[in-house]
Amino acid sequence: MNTTNASPAAPAKADFSSDQEVRWCPGCGDYSILKQVQTLLEQSGRRKEEVVFISGIGCSSRFPYYLDTFGLHGIHGRAPAIVGGLRSVRPDLSVWMITGDGDALSIGGNHIIHLLRRNVDVNVLLFNNEIYGLTKGQYSPTSPEGAVTRSTPLGSTDHPFNPLALVKGADGTFIARCMDRDPKHMREVLARADAHRGTSLVEVYQNCNVFNDGAFEAFTEKGSKADNTLFVEHGKPLLFANGTKGISLQDMRPTVIDIGAERSVNDCWVHDERDSFKASLLVRLFDDPRTQGGFPRPFGVLFVKDRPTHEAKLQAQVQAARERKGQGDLDALLRGDHTWEIV
Amino acid sequence: METPAKPKTVEPRQNVVILFAGDSGDGIQLTGAQFTDNNALFGNDVSTFPNYPSEIRAPQGTLAGVSGFQLHFGSVEVFTPGDRCDVLVVMNAAALKANLHKLKQGGIIIANADGFDRKNLRLAGYIDEADPLTDGSLEAYKLHSVDVTKLTRAALEGTTLGMKEKDRCKNMFVLGFINWMFSRELDNSERFLEHKFGRKPELMEANRRVLLAGYHYGETSETFTTRFEVKPAPMPKGTYRSITGNQGTALGLLAGARKAGLQLFYGSYPITPASDILHELSRHKNLGAITFQAEDEIAAIASAIGASYGGALGVTASSGPGIALKIEAMGLAFMLELPLVIVNVQRGGPSTGLPTKTEQADLWQAVHGRNGEAPIPVIAASTPVDCFEMAFEAVQLAVEHMTPVILLTDGYIANGAEPWRFPSSADLPTITPNFIQAPNDGDRFLPYRRDARGVRPWALPGQAGLQHRIGGIEKQDGTGNISYDPANHEKMVRLRAEKVARIADRFRPIRLDSGPPEGDLLIVGWGSTYGAIRTAALQMQAEGHSVAHVHLRHLFPFNKGLGPLLRKFRQVLVPEMNSGQLRQLLRAEYLVDARGLSKVQGLPFTSEEIRNAALDLLTHNTTAAAATQA
Ligand code: SF4
Numbered sequence: 020m021n022t023t024n025a026s027p028a029a030p031a032k033a034d035f036s037s038d039q040e041v042r043w044c045p046g047c048g049d050y051s052i053l054k055q056v057q058t059l060l061e062q063s064g065r066r067k068e069e070v071v072f073i074s075g076i077g078c079s080s081r082f083p084y085y086l087d088t089f090g091l092h093g094i095h096g097r098a099p100a101i102v103g104g105l106r107s108v109r110p111d112l113s114v115w116m117i118t119g120d121g122d123a124l125s126i127g128g129n130h131i132i133h134l135l136r137r138n139v140d141v142n143v144l145l146f147n148n149e150i151y152g153l154t155k156g157q158y159s160p161t162s163p164e165g166a167v168t169r170s171t172p173l174g175s176t177d178h179p180f181n182p183l184a185l186v187k188g189a190d191g192t193f194i195a196r197c198m199d200r201d202p203k204h205m206r207e208v209l210a211r212a213d214a215h216r217g218t219s220l221v222e223v224y225q226n227c228n229v230f231n232d233g234a235f236e237a238f239t240e241k242g243s244k245a246d247n248t249l250f251v252e253h254g255k256p257l258l259f260a261n262g263t264k265g266i267s268l269q270d271m272r273p274t275v276i277d278i279g280a281e282r283s284v285n286d287c288w289v290h291d292e293r294d295s296f297k298a299s300l301l302v303r304l305f306d307d308p309r310t311q312g313g314f315p316r317p318f319g320v321l322f323v324k325d326r327p328t329h330e331a332k333l334q335a336q337v338q339a340a341r342e343r344k345g346q347g348d349l350d351a352l353l354r355g356d357h358t359w360e361i362v
Numbered sequence: 363m364e365t366p367a368k369p370k371t372v373e374p375r376q377n378v379v380i381l382f383a384g385d386s387g388d389g390i391q392l393t394g395a396q397f398t399d400n401n402a403l404f405g406n407d408v409s410t411f412p413n414y415p416s417e418i419r420a421p422q423g424t425l426a427g428v429s430g431f432q433l434h435f436g437s438v439e440v441f442t443p444g445d446r447c448d449v450l451v452v453m454n455a456a457a458l459k460a461n462l463h464k465l466k467q468g469g470i471i472i473a474n475a476d477g478f479d480r481k482n483l484r485l486a487g488y489i490d491e492a493d494p495l496t497d498g499s500l501e502a503y504k505l506h507s508v509d510v511t512k513l514t515r516a517a518l519e520g521t522t523l524g525m526k527e528k529d530r531c532k533n534m535f536v537l538g539f540i541n542w543m544f545s546r547e548l549d550n551s552e553r554f555l556e557h558k559f560g561r562k563p564e565l566m567e568a569n570r571r572v573l574l575a576g577y578h579y580g581e582t583s584e585t586f587t588t589r590f591e592v593k594p595a596p597m598p599k600g601t602y603r604s605i606t607g608n609q610g611t612a613l614g615l616l617a618g619a620r621k622a623g624l625q626l627f628y629g630s631y632p633i634t635p636a637s638d639i640l641h642e643l644s645r646h647k648n649l650g651a652i653t654f655q656a657e658d659e660i661a662a663i664a665s666a667i668g669a670s671y672g673g674a675l676g677v678t679a680s681s682g683p684g685i686a687l688k689i690e691a692m693g694l695a696f697m698l699e700l701p702l703v704i705v706n707v708q709r710g711g712p713s714t715g716l717p718t719k720t721e722q723a724d725l726w727q728a729v730h731g732r733n734g735e736a737p738i739p740v741i742a743a744s745t746p747v748d749c750f751e752m753a754f755e756a757v758q759l760a761v762e763h764m765t766p767v768i769l770l771t772d773g774y775i776a777n778g779a780e781p782w783r784f785p786s787s788a789d790l791p792t793i794t795p796n797f798i799q800a801p802n803d804g805d806r807f808l809p810y811r812r813d814a815r816g817v818r819p820w821a822l823p824g825q826a827g828l829q830h831r832i833g834g835i836e837k838q839d840g841t842g843n844i845s846y847d848p849a850n851h852e853k854m855v856r857l858r859a860e861k862v863a864r865i866a867d868r869f870r871p872i873r874l875d876s877g878p879p880e881g882d883l884l885i886v887g888w889g890s891t892y893g894a895i896r897t898a899a900l901q902m903q904a905e906g907h908s909v910a911h912v913h914l915r916h917l918f919p920f921n922k923g924l925g926p927l928l929r930k931f932r933q934v935l936v937p938e939m940n941s942g943q944l945r946q947l948l949r950a951e952y953l954v955d956a957r958g959l960s961k962v963q964g965l966p967f968t969s970e971e972i973r974n975a976a977l978d979l980l981t982h983n984t985t986a987a988a989a990t991q992a
Contacts, residue, residue: 037831039843068826073668084831084844089823091671092833093664094694100629100661104668104676105823107652108627112672112823130664133657333652340647347649349620349787353613354603359403361597361783 033067035060037087043078048199048225052146053085055206056115059213060086070113071105073098075122078153079146079225082117096127099134099143103329106139110330113213116143120161121151124180128160135189137329138217142209145222147182150231163307168230183302183321186220193219194302194322199226200239204250204318211320217328237308238316247308249315251301256287259315266304266314273300275314298322370581372545372589377436379444380540383461384453384477385422386415386429389533394431396537396554400546402604402781405594406435409893411443411778416718423477423485428460437593441745442893443778445968449543451536453477453510455486458494470504472539474532476511506585510535517575518568527565531572538576545591548577598783605782607746607775608635611679611705612642614753616649619675621754622761622793626651627669628677629662633684634717635773636707640679659687663704667691670700673822675757679705681773682724683714689732692766694834696736696858699810699818701760701795704738705753708772710964719964720774722889723940728768729918729947735855737862739763740918742770744892747782749775752915758793763865764817770917772939774890774966796820801827809842816861863919872923877903877910880930883980886956888914888944890966891937897969902976909976917944920951928954935959935979937972 035057043049060070070088074080076095083090089112093101098116106114123131123145134141150168151157157170161182165174186194193215197205205223212219224235237243249259249266257266258278265287267276276282291297301321304314341347380397384390391412402408413430420427434444449470452458454477465471473495483491494500495507514535518528534555541548551573559566580586605613619626628651630640644653652669656662659680666676680688685706695702708724710716728740739759743752749771756769798819801807809830810818821828830842838845839853875892876899877884887895892913899911912927914920928934928948934956936945942958949956959975961967 039831066826067829069824071823083833088829090829090831090833091668091698092831092835093667094690094834097660097664097691100656100664101668101671103656103661104627104629104654104665104670105672106668107654107665108625108669108674109672109823129657130661133661333654337647337650337652344648347646349617349649352616352646352649353784353787354601355605355784357399358601358603360601361405361594361599 033061035067035086035088037085039084041085042081044229046228047078048148048227049079049082049146051199051202052144052205052223052225053082055202055209056144057086059206059209060088063213065113069111070115072115072117073102073105074117075119075127076153077119077122077151078227079117079119079144080122096122096125096130098122099127099130099139102141103134103137103139106141106330107333110140110334114141116141118143118145120145120147120149120159120182124160124182124185132185132189135186135191135218135220138192138326140216140328140330141218142212143218143220144209145182145220146225147222148225148227148231149179149234150227152227152230156230163309181302181305182222184305187299187302187322191220191322192217192324192326193320194298195219195221195320196224196316196318197221198224198235198239198318200235201318208320215323217326238318243308247315249304249317251290251292251317251319251321253290253292253320256284256289258284258287268297268300271296271300273304273314292320292323295322295324370587370589372591375448375590375592376438377434377440378449378544378590378592379432379434379447380449380451381430381432381447381461381464382451382536383428383430383457384474385427385457386420387422388429388453389530390429390431390453393533393537393540394433396551397540398433398435398604398779399554400541400550401433401435401544401592402602403550404546405597406437406592407440407595407597407781408433408435409440409443409778409780410434411774414718421485423454423456423482425456425460425486428457430457430461435592437595439595441896442966442969445894445970451540453532453536455482455488455494459486459488465503467502468504471500471506472536473505473507474510474536475507476509508539508579513575513579514572517572521568522564523568528568531569534569534572535576535579538573538578539580542577542580543586543589545589548573597781600783602781602783604779605746605750605784606638606777606779607743607749607771608638608707608777609642610746610749610782611743611753611769611771611776612639614750615675615677615703615757616643616646616651617750617787617790618754618757618761618793619651620649620787621790622675622757622795624673624675624761624795626677627654627666627674628652628679629654629656629665629669630679631656631659631662631684633659633681635709635776636679636681636684636705638776639705639707659684660691663688663691663695663702666702667695667698667700670695670702671698671823673820675701675703675761677703677705679707681707681709681717682711685724685727692738693732693734693736695766696732696738697834697837698832699764699858700766700820701764702766703753703756703760703769704766705756705769705771707776708770716964718773720772720890720966721939721962721964722770722772722891723943723962724770725888725917725940725943725947728770735859737859737918738766738768739862739865739916740768740770741916742889742914743775744887744889744913744915746775746778746780748892750782754790755915758791759865761793761795762817763815763861764796764820765862765865770889772890797822798828799825808840810837811840812857812861815864816857866916866919866922869916869921872912872921872927874927875911875913876900878908879910881908881910882931883907883909883933883935883976884928884931885909885911885935885937885972885976886914886928886944886948887911887937888917891939894967894969895937895972898972898976901969902973907976907980909980914944917947925952928952928956933957933979935976937961937967937975939966
């Protein structure tokens with residue numbers, strides 16, 4: 020059902036912050052993400068009432084309380100399923116899902132992959148801080164092997180997920196990465212995610228300064244950022260380290276090259292965000308700068324594909340059934356195909 | 363038609379129970395359903411129960427592969443598919459072995475002789491391949507051995523059909539013969555064949571020939587001297603259809619959604635014996651019903667919650683183990699105070715238990731099974747037709763009181779069928795969602811401001827000025843904002859419980875199903891035991907006993923009239939297909955010395971078992987046996 024009350028003219032710039040006091044730890048990366056989302060919504064000209072935020076459980080999942088939109092703070096890991104149901108009956112809304120590395124990839128792992136393969140139209144912001152914050156510091160499914168946390172005093176024995184490779188494996192139709200410390204870039208990525216029809220999954224590197232401070236500093240700090248990050252743009256060569264290095268692709272094998280006398284920009288792999296095979300390679304550039312440091316980590320929109328959304332297909336079936344069988348009459352339904360009279 | 367060799371006598375019967383049994387491939391379900399149709403059209407009351415093998419493709423000829431279809435039809439009202447059968451039709455040795463114990467002493471066996479060759483006898487486990495059709499072991503019964511295969515092939519001589527195709531018509535021979543035996547016409551079955559094989563005239567003609575051959579066989583064969591006749595039952599006038607419990611549930615949900623003006627969203631994960639609800643609903647997309655086969659049981663309920671949040675009627679259904687997975691999300695729906703219907707088609711438990719068998723052992727789970735204090739209304743259906751009514755009521759309670767509601771049915775009524783004098787849509791009450799259109803506190807919106815019934819408003823995304831945030835964390839009264847305040851928590855626990863308790867205010871006054879308003883014994887039942895208890899109670903009343911029967915539809919909260927009613931009887935007996943769950947709830951609530959009659963065998967009660975326990979209690983005033991033998 021559609022109950023949107025058309026208000027005469029949407030205000031150009033509404034204030035999307037709610038009256039609730041924000042309760043994250045001071046210095047938490049979540050603040051930056053909240054700010055960018057609020058700004059994006061304010062600039063989008065959307066009405067507050069047509070925006071819905073759904074979350075699971077975790078520090079990030081408190082997000083909906085801080086926006087003056089509709090919000091549902093769900094249960095651990097199940098936000099994708101709640102979104103699936105909401106979307107099936109309300110294709111008119113703008114739906115956002117807020118989740119974290121534990122929420123999406125551990126307890127909700129099953130739901131997130133099915134959300135992606137169905138291509139439900141939702142903007143998923145996966146706050147990855149490589150730790151369980153709300154429960155005070157246990158390792159998460161993205162913590163690196165050997166991570167020493169409160170539950171792994173001798174170091175984690177688990178191999179971590181590469182979240183975007185998982186998303187690609189589940190046939191996600193919009194795959195992107197950004198970080199809390201680069202708000203401008205984040206806003207650009209979020210705007211692209213918002214414009215995409217289907218499941219837009221944006222992994223946001225988010226610093227948990229209390230339990231896992233500096234997890235991403237190789238990517239965020241001035242001294243190391245240039246060497247360890249690769250900001251991709253559609254149609255542009257893959258260059259990093261202030262243009263001194265690039266990535267070439269020969270025989271489907273990416274290689275870091277020095278840009279100079281021997282190799283030039285023309286030898287670089289040119290980013291094509293619509294190329295599924297190249298995207299599969301791109302998400303695999305996942306070297307840990309602390310231990311490996313061969314390839315830089317890609318940021319930006321890594322992959323986009325147009326595929327009909329789940330709700331569009333559902334609605335089309337309803338439509339087709341109505342064209343075939345009519346609107347459906349309750350009396351005909353109750354009567355069924357075969358009746359008899361007792362006189 | 364040929365002249366009968368010998369005049370046949372016609373014996374009137376008040377009611378007959380017939381069980382068709384054979385290999386899954388023998389077309390037993392179709393034969394049973396067709397014969398049921400003929401009787402219903404004739405005007406009998408009918409009640410049926412199919413019995414499928416637990417394995418999908420059990421080896422042919424084995425006990426594990428036996429499929430059955432039981433039909434009870436009568437010139438009087440019938441309430442169950444019948445305790446024991448009068449006629450047993452078996453297509454092979456395994457079918458006989460698996461079902462002989464269900465046949466009454468002196469009952470009729472019609473056996474397909476071809477299904478008793480050495481191989482079939484060995485597969486069925488007859489020692490030394492001893493043939494029960496010839497070794498005299500069935501002397502206590504009226505045995506008719508008919509070579510169905512041979513007669514079927516003979517009827518199809520000269521056709522171009524291959525042997526396999528010919529043999530596939532065997533069930534039509536049986537159908538034709540049984541129709542003769544019970545003095546029924548074949549018109550309806552012929553019409554059915556025309557419909558089914560409309561595009562394959564050759565097959566239609568073959569099946570029709572075999573059907574007629576079966577009928578003529580009864581007429582001409584020397585061995586059958588008696589036909590039976592079951593007169594029409596005094597059924598209320600009107601238009602009827604047949605309905606299974608799962609169909610009833612599906613239609614009740616659809617009708618409820620329609621009467622509430624809501625789109626139906628059904629989130630589910632395949633599970634026996636609930637999947638037929640999904641199959642039925644997925645056929646009605648034109649009514650706007652959306653079915654969503656989720657990745658698991660948790661996603662099934664969570665998606666339904668999302669749909670309700672969006673303004674649809676969210677529904678999920680499952681059985682025991684699936685319901686266990688949904689419990690966390692039930693707590694969320696309870697906290698969010700959104701409409702949600704949860705159907706549990708109970709089966710034998712615990713754990714995977716007995717997936718294809720019936721039980722009522724999830725009552726405590728429904729009433730108590732959540733973390734924290736999360737009372738959810740629990741209602742139960744008692745017959746296939748009642749599944750429709752209770753599903754409709756579940757929608758009504760959920761939508762009008764903003765709460766999840768649990769509807770309990772079970773495998774016995776879910777798969778069983780009975781005639782239904784279906785209502786017209788105009789007979790069904792309108793359901794009024796508690797929608798809100800504008801802020802309710804000046805220009806502020808308070809999502810948890812309750813009305814006199816304790817019900818909060820349903821504010822849908824998209825409505826200007828009603829933006830709000832809800833979640834599973836404890837919330838402040840009125841605003842719904844997160845609150846950890848101790849006194850507020852206690853208040854909210856109380857407010858939520860009061861809202862659910864107040865639902866009992868709308869229940870119709872409690873009504874006895876049969877019997878005097880006070881007396882010696884009250885039998886209290888719930889769910890699918892209805893038919894067996896009703897049959898036993900009516901019989902005992904006819905015998906002059908002071909026995910009444912009340913059947914509970916509302917298990918939480920109870921009907922307010924229940925307490926006073928219990929006190930009007932000297933003794934209370936609670937038959938249940940569990941170890942005494944309702945009995946304990948009644949004792950806890952009313953301090954009444956209710957006695958139990960338990961049966962936990964994956965099988966329904968027979969009315970005989972209920973009557974025996976009731977008589978025992980009346981004469982000896984003893985505690986009824988903890989468990990009865992089937
Ligand atoms: S625990 Fe970490 S993630 Fe959670 S609010 Fe504090 S800093 Fe942020």
